[in-house]
Amino acid sequence: MKNNIRVLLLATAPGLLAPAGAALAQTAPAAQPALATSMATGLMPLSLQQAIDYAVKNKPTLLSTRLNEQTARAKVGEIKSAGLPQVNVAANVADNFKLQKSLVDFGALGGGSSATTLTPADIAAAQSGRTVNLGTVTLPSEPVPPQAFAFGLQWAGNTSASVSQLLFDGSYLIGLKAAKVYEDLAKKQTQQAEIDVVEQVSKAYYSTLVARARLTLLARNVQRLDTVLYQTNETFKAGFAEKIDVDRLRVQRNNLLVEQQKAQRLTELSVALLKFQMGLPQSQTVQLSDSLGAAVVDAGALRQRLGVASAATGGGVSGLGDVPTGTAPTTGNTDAQRQQDQQTALSGARTGQLAAAFNYNNRIEFSTLETQQALAGLDLANRRAGAYPRLLATAAYGFSGSAKNPGDLFAFRGPDSRAGNGFPNQNWFGFGNVGLSLQVPVFDGFRRKYQVQQARIAQQTVEKGFETLRQSIDLQDAQSRTTLINALDVLDNQKANLDLAADVARVSRIKFQEGVGSNLEVVTAETSLREAQTNYYAAIYDVLVAKVDRDKATGELYNQARK
Incomplete structure (x- = not known):
């Protein structure tokens, strides 16, 4: 800009x-x-x-x-x-078009080499309410091999709701x-x-x-x-x-x-x-x-803030006429002090009260880095906390059901449902559970160990950044201070040059009107005047920009803008 x-x-x-x-x-x-x-x-x-x-x-x-x-x-x-x-709420329907089968040892379910026998006469007697004594028969000595058996029906459904609370x-x-x-x-x-x-x-x-x-x-x-x-x-x-x-x-x-x-x-x-x-x-x-x-800034007050105030220079803000003039200092001590201050600023140091008053926390970059440091520390603690249970x-709680066809599955028959012959034909059954889940990390292949190392290095990197940032802020402070002092000095000189050029142009015009001066002298004086005006306004802009840079370097720009 x-x-x-x-x-x-x-x-x-x-x-x-x-x-x-x-x-x-x-x-x-x-x-x-x-x-x-x-x-x-x-x-x-x-x-x-x-x-x-x-x-x-x-x-x-x-x-x-x-x-x-x-x-x-x-x-x-x-x-x-x-x-x-x-x-969480979940629901699903599955078409088990090919049921999975498992081998079942039905011979073992029989209880050994003997079993009971049930004849048609025994069944008739039981149906008439008479007592039937079942006889024991001897099974064949050859064992029955395990047989393939499919559990479940072709169509199955499930719906459930689950709740978990972190303790x-x-x-x-x-x-x-x-x-x-x-x-x-x-x-x-x-x-x-x-x-x-x-x-x-x-x-x-x-x-x-x-x-x-x-x-x-x-x-x-x-x-x-x-x-x-x-x-x-x-x-x-x-x-x-x-x-x-x-x-x-x-x-x-x-x-x-x-x-x-x-x-x-x-x-x-x-x-x-x-x-x-x-x-x-x-x-x-x-x-x-x-x-x-x-x-236009109050140059006198600004010089005092910078520690280079001079009784021979000053100014106000009422108008351009109050901008400091180029009057030379009357004492050698002032020149020596100004030169010393500039050398001090260029070396990155601050003198006396200025050094004591500077606060790094006024810079948002420093405050941001502190926040990043806090986050890095919390990230390290978070990695370590991964070892805690x-x-x-x-x-x-939910329901599951099964049937041979979709229409039968979505009939939603409960425990009170009966078939035509009086037998229960319930196809949906409820289930529920409550409990505690404890997860204890035991060994993760040293993953957490390396995560902690990375977090610790990241934290150390942020901490190293503080010294770099301090040095950068010190440099910006020194540069902005020196630039502003130089801009004020240039403004003093350019104002003095402008006054001289205006006076030369005025005298040249008077001499030309009185016939004792040449037209070339007037043209030259007018050209010099315009050049002095250009340099003067450029110096004003340099002072204003240097003041903005100075306020930013000291962290005052934002507060001044929000007043």
């Missing part, structure tokens, strides 16, 4: 940007309607805070990250559900602890994405503000150039100027018109980039309500 605005600023040198259209019109920030209402009317007044709020709520990448957060909550519910009763599982207890940590990790990842969006939107908004401010300044430069061209042309007509003087100004004006066209497109591109970073449709017209003067309470 920084490179984009740098390209925009350098591409317009030595000319200035053209005035933007209605989408970039400057208005006072008072009495702004709600974004939803303004979008309905076709024009959205947009402050930096409004742009950030809209992006946080509507940026597609953030919406995708929040879906991951919802997935994490659903995963937590999945883990908790394992401790609730598990109820103890070490992995489940640890999973409950990990569930909350996992959800916190998803929230921190969302916050990390929000911080990135705040950074991108802030830089894009500042880019547009700088472009708009330069467009306003360009309008004044064009008017001044037209005035000088008109006066020179009139002087030429009166015979007091040469035609080459008029031609020089016309060439400069033609070049400025070309630069205006290029700058107009680049300005529209910066607005499009802002809309993209916000997740705003490109067709939506926006109206920036913040001013660059309000966005698992106890469940179980219960089941």
